[in-house]
Every structure is written in structure tokens, then in C-alpha cells.
Amino acid sequence: MTELRLVTSEHEDGPFSAGTPLPHRLPPGRHGIPANLVVEHQRRRLIAALAEALAEHGYANLTTTQVSEGASVSTSTFYKHFGNLWDCALAAYVATADRLCEEIEAACAARDPRSEPLEVGVDAALTFCAAEPALAQLLSTQAPFEATAIGAARRLLISRLAGMLRRGRGPDDVAIQPPGLDERMIDATLVFVGARISSGEAEAEGLVELGPELTAILDRSRQAA
Amino acid sequence: MRPEACAAAREALPVETTAPTPDSTVREGEMEGVLRVVGELGYRAASVRAVLEYSGGHRKQFYDHFASLEDCFQQAYATWIERLGVSLLEAAVSAPGWPAGVRAGLIRLFEFVTEQPAIARSLFVEVQVVGGEALAVREEALERLAGAVDSVRGELEPEQAPPDATAIFVVGGVEACLCDALAAGDQKRIWEALPELMHLVVGSYLGKQAAEEAFENAKELLERERAQLGGEGR
Numbered sequence: 001m002t003e004l005r006l007v008t009s010e011h012e013d014g015p016f017s018a019g020t021p022l023p024h025r026l027p028p029g030r031h032g033i034p035a036n037l038v039v040e041h042q043r044r045r046l047i048a049a050l051a052e053a054l055a056e057h058g059y060a061n062l063t064t065t066q067v068s069e070g071a072s073v074s075t076s077t078f079y080k081h082f083g084n085l086w087d088c089a090l091a092a093y094v095a096t097a098d099r100l101c102e103e104i105e106a107a108c109a110a111r112d113p114r115s116e117p118l119e120v121g122v123d124a125a126l127t128f129c130a131a132e133p134a135l136a137q138l139l140s141t142q143a144p145f146e147a148t149a150i151g152a153a154r155r156l157l158i159s160r161l162a163g164m165l166r167r168g169r170g171p172d173d174v175a176i177q178p179p180g181l182d183e184r185m186i187d188a189t190l191v192f193v194g195a196r197i198s199s200g201e202a203e204a205e206g207l208v209e210l211g212p213e214l215t216a217i218l219d220r221s222r223q224a225a
Numbered sequence: 226m227r228p229e230a231c232a233a234a235r236e237a238l239p240v241e242t243t244a245p246t247p248d249s250t251v252r253e254g255e256m257e258g259v260l261r262v263v264g265e266l267g268y269r270a271a272s273v274r275a276v277l278e279y280s281g282g283h284r285k286q287f288y289d290h291f292a293s294l295e296d297c298f299q300q301a302y303a304t305w306i307e308r309l310g311v312s313l314l315e316a317a318v319s320a321p322g323w324p325a326g327v328r329a330g331l332i333r334l335f336e337f338v339t340e341q342p343a344i345a346r347s348l349f350v351e352v353q354v355v356g357g358e359a360l361a362v363r364e365e366a367l368e369r370l371a372g373a374v375d376s377v378r379g380e381l382e383p384e385q386a387p388p389d390a391t392a393i394f395v396v397g398g399v400e401a402c403l404c405d406a407l408a409a410g411d412q413k414r415i416w417e418a419l420p421e422l423m424h425l426v427v428g429s430y431l432g433k434q435a436a437e438e439a440f441e442n443a444k445e446l447l448e449r450e451r452a453q454l455g456g457e458g459r
Contacts, residue, residue: 058356060268142353142404145267151408180421188398213388
């Protein structure tokens with residue numbers, strides 16, 4: 001089950017702070033947890049449940065009932081949080097994209113100065129995807145017709161990751177490259193990783209082992225610029 | 226592109242050559258119908274009724290041919306992606322040299338997407354929504370195209386050879402670019418990406434100088450086409 005720490009919120013210092021796996025359900029009855037935290041907990045569960053339901057059923061058969069059941073809330077609670085299935089999918093996409101970017105940034109910030117930022121970033125991204133294949137699939141799969149906002153969120157993620165790729169270049173790399181090439185490389189990377197997750201390589205940790213090869217491909221394309 | 230490598234890939238993509246019968250014509254219409262309907266409405270909103278409204282024919286006839294809407298989509302997908310693959314490889318083989326072959330293949334692909342946006346949307350975007358067996362067919366199709374792209378590897382010195390997964394990476398990059406334009410409902414903008422994609426594919430194999438040359442050639446080609454069409458089209 002995906003860890004319920006997808007969304008940053010004003011409750012970061014509370015019992016649901018990032019990094020702490022949450023109970024799947026809050027204790028029944030009078031638990032003394034403030035109502036706003038209960039609501040936040042439900043929202044996070046719904047977002048996590050959407051990714052799991054998507055991995056299991058695909059976009060073609062995804063329903064609000066599956067998501068609600070996965071989050072152990074009623075359908076009416078689902079609609080208190082999200083207007084429809086696609087609002088929930090968009091929230092899940094944005095939260096997952098934020099988390100991926102945070103993982104990469106944190107790994108790059110903590111890296112050994114002798115290491116290559118590209119290598120560290122790729123490794124962090126693949127480690128995240130291998131640990132959370134359902135979330136990685138959410139990021140890499142094309143969204144359906146009705147969910148145009150997810151397409152926009154995907155373009156935003158690609159733009160953010162391409163920005164990281166540019167920043168990761170060494171000071172000696174002053175080559176002027178065609179606009180949009182980094183975005184194409186990131187797009188290709190998402191497809192590349194998504195295909196391997198679909199084929200089940202992520203389970204065998206094969207995904208993380210792809211790091212050196214993926215780094216070499218990205219580096220070669222980059223040097224060609 | 227090396228003809229022998231592409232010929233091998235083309236053999237793996239046989240084209241139907243038997244004469245059409247009335248029944249096969251109806252079935253063909255249903256398959257085209259499902260791709261158009263799914264491309265226009267999205268798979269989740271598509272129905273057998275909508276397919277029959279497009280293709281004509283009767284519900285019973287449809288179920289004689291296909292077990293379900295999903296089955297119809299999967300068979301239609303397999304047929305059309307195979308034909309498209311053959312068409313791309315033919316375009317690539319007829320061009321002189323590997324970079325020109327890559328460009329010819331991309332141009333043929335972009336022409337298809339521009340001319341048949343609904344079907345292209347089904348083949349590239351909605352197939353990922355449908356999932357199931359169609360995804361396995363998609364992987365095979367991408368691998369065959371990657372095999373053709375990778376044919377240049379034989380011309381490189383071993384120390385110049387790129388990583389093994391380069392071909393599938395760049396083919397995925399092209400597919401992602403198409404999906405992006407189709408999902409946004411703006412298929413004409415893929416032409417703007419032609420120089421970048423040429424840079425990506427050629428640069429991944431042949432390095433900086435060849436990538437820049439391929440980029441400039443593609444840019445010039447688009448400018449010439451635009452000038453001839455008075456700013457319209459590509």
C-alpha cells in the first residue's frame with residue numbers, strides 16, 4: 001500500500017507529518033483527533049487509493065467506488081473532497097509530481113560534491129519509482145480524454161524536471177541547445193520508465209539498476225547539444 | 226537507414242493482401258469506427274452504438290466479429306498500428322542514409338497524425354487508457370520501430386556505440402511528443418518538434434555535429450514547406 005504522505009499541508013508538524021506512514025483508518029468512535037486533521041487524513045487516503053486503483057484497474061475501468069473503498073470512506077465522503085474522479089486524479093498527479101521533484105532535489109542537495117548531479121538525480125527518481133510503482137505509473141501513463149487537466153499537470157512536471165536537468169549541468173557546459181530538447185528527453189524518460197513498470201521490472205529492482213544506462217543515454221543526448 | 230535492417234522489420238509486419246469480402250469490409254469499417262469514436266469521445270465514453278452509428282451495420286454483426294467493444298478496439302489497434310509501422314519503415318527505407326531515413330519516417334508519421342487525428346489519438350493516447358492486450362501489442366510495435374532506428378549501430382565503432390536502450394528511449398520520446406500534441410487537441414504543433422526530435426534521435430547515435438546538421442536540415446525543410454504553403458500547413 002502506498003504510504004500516505006503524499007500531500008504537503010499546513011499540518012506538517014502534526015501527527016500526519018511527511019515521512020510518517022499513517023494508519024489506514026483512524027480509530028473509530030471518540031478518538032479526540034481534531035476534525036480538520038480527520039478531513040486531511042481522508043483526503044490523503046483518497047489520493048493514495050486513487051493511485052492504487054489506477055494501477056489495478058487502469059483508467060478505462062477506474063471508478064469513484066474503487067477509490068472510496070480503497071480509502072475506507074463512503075462515496076459521499078469522496079464527493080465532499082473532490083467534485084469528480086478527475087479532480088481526485090489531478091490532485092494525486094500533482095501531489096506525486098511534487099513528491100518526485102522533492103526526492104530528486106533532496107538527493108541532489110545531499111550529494112557528494114564529487115558525484116555527478118545527473119547520476120544522483122536519475123538514481124533518486126528511479127528509487128522513488130521502484131518503491132512506489134503505482135505512483136510512477138500515475139505519472140507516466142497518458143490520462144483519458146476527460147482528464148485534460150492531468151495533461152497540463154504532466155507538461156508542468158516535464159518542465160520542472162527539464163529545469164532540473166538544465167541546472168544539473170556543470171559550469172563548463174555552455175553549449176546552446178535547441179529549445180525544448182530537455183523537455184523531449186524528460187518526456188522520453190517518463191515513457192521509458194513507465195514501460196518498464198508496466199512490464200513488472202520495478203518489482204525486481206530492475207528499475208534502479210537501469211540508472212547507469214539511463215544516465216548515459218541522457219548524458220549522451222545532452223552532450224550532443 | 227540500412228535497407229536490410231528495415232526489410233527484416235518489414236517482414237515482421239505483413240500487410241493483408243487477400244481480396245476483401247462484404248463481411249470483411251463491414252468488419253474493417255467497424256474497426257475504423259471504433260478507432261474514430263474512441264479518438265473523438267475517449268474510450269470511457271465510447272459505445273458499440275456509437276461505433277455502429279459511424280460504421281453502419283447491425284449490432285448482431287458487430288458481435289459476430291468481436292466479443293466486446295474492448296475486443297474490437299484491441300483488434301483494430303493491432304491492425305492499424307501494424308499498417309502504420311509498415312508505412313513508416315517504407316518511408317525510412319526509401320530515403321538515402323540513416324538520418325534521412327529517420328526524418329522520412331518522422332514526416333510520414335506526422336502526416337498520418339495530421340491527416341487522421343482521431344485515429345492517431347486512439348493509437349497513441351487512448352491505447353494507454355484501454356490497457357490490456359493492446360498495450361502488449363504497443364510494446365511490440367515500439368520495439369520493432371526501435372530495431373529499425375537501431376540499425377545504424379552496425380555502422381558505428383564499438384567505442385562510439387550508445388547504450389543498448391537508446392533506441393527504445395528515443396522512440397518513446399517521439400511517441401510522448403505525439404501524445405502531448407494529440408492530448409492537447411493541437412496535432413499540427415508536432416511539426417514544430419521535428420527539428421528537436423531529429424536532434425534527439427540523431428544526436429543519441431551520431432553525436433553533436435550530426436545532431437546539429439539534422440536539426441538545421443529539419444528546420445530548413447519546415448521553413449521551405451511553410452514558404453511554399455504561404456505560412457499554412459506544417
